[in-house]
Structure formats: structure tokens, C-alpha cells
Amino acid sequence: MTDLNSRYGMNPPHSEVVSACQTIAPCNALDMGCGSGRNALYLSQLGFEVTAVDTNPNALGMLQSIIEQEGITTLTPELYDLNRASLDDDYGFIACTVTLMFLDPARVPAVIADMQARTLPGGYNLIVCAMSTAAHPCPMPFSFTFDAGELSAAYAGWELVKYNEDLGTMHNGAQLQFATLLARKQV
Numbered sequence: 001m002t003d004l005n006s007r008y009g010m011n012p013p014h015s016e017v018v019s020a021c022q023t024i025a026p027c028n029a030l031d032m033g034c035g036s037g038r039n040a041l042y043l044s045q046l047g048f049e050v051t052a053v054d055t056n057p058n059a060l061g062m063l064q065s066i067i068e069q070e071g072i073t074t075l076t077p078e079l080y081d082l083n084r085a086s087l088d089d090d091y092g093f094i095a096c097t098v099t100l101m102f103l104d105p106a107r108v109p110a111v112i113a114d115m116q117a118r119t120l121p122g123g124y125n126l127i128v129c130a131m132s133t134a135a136h137p138c139p140m141p142f143s144f145t146f147d148a149g150e151l152s153a154a155y156a157g158w159e160l161v162k163y164n165e166d167l168g169t170m171h172n173g174a175q176l177q178f179a180t181l182l183a184r185k186q187v
């Protein structure tokens, strides 16, 4: 597989996307908050049919230019505000890595409910998002963070293939807790 991410000076795909792809067979996928497309490009190269949405037209433009240069036919970038929580298609895999923390906090429950409703039976959701807990208050000014146990509670009734609330260390030494979830919808 050609490494398009390094060819275009992009970071590698998120490690949780790479890890999820060891479980999930290629299908119709949505990348929520795709940025310049490091995860979407990776998924399309693995055979997923990918829709990649973001509100940043410059990032989407960069991705579109890569799609054209490479002749990729399985990746569609779209301008879409996730706060709308009104997806118009169904997917076998929806990935949302380090994006919920930039959304309107009042809309996040609706965004997650919409993701869940738009996931096909037996399909998967991947979420990675910053947390702020009593033990580890978030040192970053994100608009939204999860509290302890909040993300897993939102996926009651789904199979939690992977769930953790691990603590990481940022470049400046500050500690930041992340909720990581890979969940499968009941068939």
C-alpha cells in the first residue's frame, strides 16, 4: 500500500483508527471531523468507501486535491457542521477522533445519538475525546470534554469492543485524560 500520508506531508492515521481496522472489514465509512484527511485516506486505501466531513474548507480543499492527483474514487469530502447532528446516510463504520472536544457541548449528546442511529446493525463507532475529571482536570480550553464513565454510559446496549479512559502526557508535560471507545451496534 502506498503511504499517501507521508507522500503529502501528513501525519500517519490515528493509532486507534489503525487498530480498529484490524477488527472492521472494509465497508461504507464516515470520518467525522476529517481535517486534511489522514484517517480518511488510510481507510480508502484499505478498501473502505469513505465520506469525510469537516467545517474547514481549506482542509477539505487539500484533501480534494490529493483525491484528484491520486485518482481516488472511494473518498468523498463534504462540508458539514457536526453540530447539526443530522447525518443523511447510514454507515458500517463511523470514526470521530479528537473532534468532539471542539463541538458545541449542548449538541454533543445529539451528535452521538445521530451517529448511533446512522450506524448499520453490526456496525462500529470509534470515538477518541479529551476528558476532564475531578482527578485530572483538563488543562486545555476545549469546548467539550467527557466526565468519568460518561462515554461508556452513552453506549449502553452496544458491545464495547474497546474502552479506556487512559492518562497521557502532552509535549509540555501536562497530563490529559482521553476516553477511547470502539463499540459495535447490536445486529
Ligand SMILES: C[S@@+](CC[C@H](N)C(=O)[O-])C[C@H]1O[C@@H](n2cnc3c(N)ncnc32)[C@H](O)[C@@H]1O
Pocket: 014, 032, 033, 034, 035, 036, 038, 039, 053, 054, 055, 056, 059, 080, 081, 082, 083, 096, 097, 098, 099, 102, 103
Ligand atoms: C484535532 S482535528 C482532528 C482531525 C482528525 N479527526 C484526526 O484525527 O486527525 C479536529 C477537526 O475537527 C474539525 N471540526 C471542528 N468543529 C467542527 C464542526 N462543528 N463540524 C465539523 N468538523 C469540525 C476541525 O476543523 C478539525 O479538522
